[in-house]
Amino acid sequence: MRQAEKIRYLLLAAQREGNRRLAAALEPLGLSPAQSEVLRILGDNGELTVSGVGRMLVCDSGTNPSRLIERLVQAGLIERIEDPGDRRRVHLRLTATGMAKEQETRAVEDALYEAIDGLPGAAELIAPLELLVAGHPAGEALRRRIDADPGV
Known part of the structure; x- marks a missing residue:
């Protein structure tokens, strides 16, 4: 096996294993890794548009930000706010329940990062x-x- 091929497969295996561990740890919270990523983005950045969230998503490129967000809105974790200057623009922010869930997500991630x-x-x-x-x-x-993270 070539070095580059081994690196490619090690990266893929590490990504899958990390995602599997994260998914298992998030399961009691009722969240997928992609949903937790949306919560963390809003938790770190405050109010954003759907496209703003989408531009920061690193999760699987096949994941549709609108669907992810819709599930989180239905779960009462995110709320939509119409832009008073442009009714076509919708902003998103965490609800109180969403803020609490985002903090739980942060704790799960911190354990993985440790x-x-x-x-x-x-x-x-x-x-x-x-x-x-x-x-x-x-x-x-x-x-x-x-770039958006003030802690960096």
Whole structure:
């Protein structure tokens, strides 16, 4: 197996394993990893439009932000607010219940991140992975998230 092929499959396997672990940890909260990502984006950024949320989603590219958001609206976790200046624009924000669920999601993620942070060589993986995704849609979505994060 070529080095590049091994790297590709290791990245895919690590992504799938991480997503499987996250999904299992989120199951008691009644959320999928993609739904939790929407909650975290709104929790970190406050009020955004649907397209604003969509531009920051890193989850599976086949995921439709409108469907994700609709499920979260129906669950009472997100509310829609009409833009007074442009009725065609709708803003989204977390409800009180959504804020509480976002905090629970944050705790689940923090536990996963602690496990990853404890891996030998974890910090050295960041630069090559950033190079791998730079200029591509998921990499750009992540860059927008990082740029918007005041804690970075």
